[in-house]
Amino acid sequence: DIQMTQSPSSLSASVGDRVTITCRASQSISSSLNWYQQKPGKAPKLLIYAASSLQSGVPSRFSGSESGTDFTLTISSLQPEDFATYYCQQSYSIPWTFGQGTKVEIK
Amino acid sequence: EMQLVESGGGLVQPGRSLRLSCIASGFTFGDYAMSWVRQAPGKGLEWVGFIRSKAYGGTTEYAASVKGRFTISRDDSESIAYLQMNSLKTEDTAVYYCTRVVSSTRYWIDPWGQGTLVTVAS
Numbered sequence: 527d528i529q530m531t532q533s534p535s536s537l538s539a540s541v542g543d544r545v546t547i548t549c550r551a552s553q554s555i556s557s558s559l560n561w562y563q564q565k566p567g568k569a570p571k572l573l574i575y576a577a578s579s580l581q582s583g584v585p586s587r588f589s590g591s592e593s594g595t596d597f598t599l600t601i602s603s604l605q606p607e608d609f610a611t612y613y614c615q616q617s618y619s620i621p622w623t624f625g626q627g628t629k630v631e632i633k
Numbered sequence: 634e635m636q637l638v639e640s641g642g643g644l645v646q647p648g649r650s651l652r653l654s655c656i657a658s659g660f661t662f663g664d665y666a667m668s669w670v671r672q673a674p675g676k677g678l679e680w681v682g683f684i685r686s687k688a689y690g691g692t693t694e695y696a697a698s699v700k701g702r703f704t705i706s707r708d709d710s711e712s713i714a715y716l717q718m719n720s721l722k723t724e725d726t727a728v729y730y731c732t733r734v735v736s737s738t739r740y741w742i743d744p745w746g747q748g749t750l751v752t753v754a755s
Contacts (some may be wrong), residue, residue: 557739558739560741560742562678564678569730569746569747569748570670570730570742570745571744571745572743572744575735575741575743576737576738581743613677613678615680615741617740617741617742620694621680621694621695621696621697622668624679624680627677627678
């Protein structure tokens with residue numbers, strides 16, 4: 527199975543901060559990496575698919591990038607509604623696997 | 634608007650069975666693979682499995698943790714996906730999300746249903 531290692535597991539940031547979350551795959555996954563946002567008590571929501579494509583309706587302050595087996599989700603200017611838990615997920619091979627999540631909290 | 638609505642969750646004893654349903658609307662159900670993802674209380678997301686569209690044989694794939702116990706099926710005429718869960722264990726306690734699989738050259742999950750809670754306890 528492909529292991530997805532997310533870092534950090536949590537972070538504290540202020541409104542307006544630039545936030546970066548990293549996800550490392552245990553092997554090459556050829557851009558098959560998606561990012562989801564989950565708020566407490568709610569279902570996850572797709573933010574980024576295929577490593578760097580922004581899902582329709584998602585604010586442009588969210589972006590994704592990749593470098594080899596390292597993938598990054600960047601929030602350019604953190605907004606109050608962005609405080610949530612973020613998950614990466616690989617869809618390159620079965621079983622699909624998720625990172626353990628990164629909780630973004632208010633500083 | 635695309636929508637997925639799960640039902641069928643509840644409290645069940647270990648070793649018993651439960652079937653979850655997911656009614657889809659707002660898209661051509663038969664054109665898409667459908668997947669189930671679960672989340673144990675206070676934990677992260679775990680992929681359970683998916684069923685391909687009939688165009689791709691309607692075949693299924695499962696996580697090792699549920700293979701042989703869980704079965705995903707679909708009724709394209711009613712736009713419903715099912716998750717049949719047998720021989721339930723306490724570690725199957727989770728919110729179960731129904732999701733649509735979108736594919737081009739890659740695969741991703743969108744949208745997600747609101748989830749249904751399954752509690753396995755005696």
